[in-house]
Amino acid sequence: MTTGLNICSEIGELRKVMLHRPGDELLNLSPDNIGRLLFDDIPFLETAQAEHDRFAQMLRDEGVEVLYLDQLVAEALAANPMARESFVRDYVAECGIDGPGVREAVRQRLEDIDDPLELVEKAITGVRADEVDLASVKDASLADVMEAGGGDENPILVDPIPNVYFTRDTFSVIGSGVSLNRMRSATRRRESLFGRYLFTYHPEYSHVPIWYDPASPYHIEGGDILVLSASVIGVGISERTQPAAIDRLAKHLLWSEKSQVRAVYAFSIPHKRSFMHLDTVFTQVDVDTFTVHPGILGTLKVFSITRGAHEGETRISQMEGTLDQVLASALGLSAVRLIKCGGDDPIAAAREQWNDGSNTLAVRPGTVMVYQRNAVTNDILYHAGVNLLEIPSAELSRGRGGPHCMSMAFWRDAVK
Structure with missing residues (x-):
């Protein structure tokens, strides 16, 4: 039985994951409000729910315990008589x-x-x-x-909170603790309440270390955080994550006695909606294999953040070499393989990256969940020896997030 949190990689055997099934919040989307609520279109709720239910069942079929955000937060509110009143007060103050x-x-x-x-x-x-x-x-x-x-x-x-089915963003499990993130957009900041109450009052999770405080003035989002190993994490400098937030997170992780992290790699990616998070441009699919959007190759800057000479200090250095060389160094491997989203076809690459072709969720090394609609990328992954679990995605994809975005892993086994 797994209790607490344990995430030391992106690919270890997935044992427990948190989702949010899209609900009536999507019915409160309209042409007048989708822009400020960060949607480009209005998903058809019935089909989105059917697709999400299939996603959840596929995870269960692989032996993964599926938790739901709303149920966890409800359990947290029920566990403490003061929590419910406080939750309502904080919610109204931020609405x-x-x-x-x-x-x-x-x-x-x-x-x-x-x-x-x-x-x-x-x-x-x-x-x-x-x-x-x-x-x-x-x-x-x-x-x-x-x-x-x-x-x-x-x-x-x-306003509704329709982006909440992308559970990756508002908090991030790193090792045995959690980063409670500050969302860039005001329309998503109320989502941080759910993580704050979950990790303050839920009996199973109220004592985990907190790596980042959402009261910080700097925004950081979970789609930009990848746990490369127990000792190395990657964080995107993106449209939605600021360098100053990465400084704060890195300092806490590098100097906390409860953290195993020894290096934070900051990846500077284009600041545009189609590249909104690091996990929209690359994710890990096997011990030595990543998917990658070819549009970031050759232009990516990577910075290493490690401990400085004195307590609480950090040292910054720019990494030399190509992305595959940087990732190989981070993982202690001689080489890694990068599989291009859309292959060498620039139109397919742009189209399928928009539909989260690079946004995969590993169930175990070499077995990943992908959106069914990204046929070009999926065919390339298949012929590269990756085992694919394809999720129907006609409506879920309208929210601009893939399987990795829609999931927050709580427990993974060590990579063997």
Whole structure:
């Protein structure tokens, strides 16, 4: 039986993973709000759920225990009588409502939910104007009047949190501890509440080391964090992760007595939406094999962060060599193999990278989960000897994230 957290690689036998099944939050997406909620299109919920259920069942068929974020957070809230009230207060404080009367009406709507799981689900779904008693708002401020407009002009008081099915991002398991990340976009920052309450109050996870505090002013997201080995992690300097955040994370990991990390490799990737995280441009599929988007080859800068001469200090040095040489050095191997997303076809590479062709989830060395739609890349991986578990992905992929994005591994065995 596995308890606590244990992630010392990206490819060790996967024993326990956390997912979030897409829910009614997707029904609160509309053409008017998808832009600020970081969606390019609106997934069809019924099909997205069927695809996600298939993803979860495929994991179970491989012997993986599947946990769900909403259930874990509900268990955390139920475990401490103070947690539920505090959760509602913190959620309302971060939900973006300026009018004090409307804010109180939303708080009351959430307080009236007795079941912890239903409360968490409502926090994810968002709150519509027709769900609260806006008529009870007295001595309304101008902000209250505008926010309580209701009808077709303002049907949603609290935005949904539709990106939460990408459980990789808001916190990251590293070794036996967790980085509680600060999301770059305001629309995703409420997601950090779930990780904070999970790792504060859940009986199984409340005592794990915390490597990063989301109260930090610098943003960092989990899709940019790859655990290359027990002693080396990679972090992307990306559109969504700042160098100053990597400095803080590295210092904590390198100098904590509870951490095995001895080096942090910072990979500078293009700051653009199609390359939003490190795991959208490369992931590990076997002991010596990675998928990679060819667009980053030849331009990538990599920096090594290690302990400095004095307590708490770090030393920065730019790595020499190509990406495969840097990765081989990080893993202590003579060489690694890079398999190009889309092969040598630039159109296929761009198309399939957009659909997360490089975003794989290893179940064990050499066996990875991929999106079925990336036929060119999958064929190349297959002929390279990689065992593929193909996930249906017509709707899940509309959220701009693949199998690695949709999963947060809690426990992997050591690589043999």
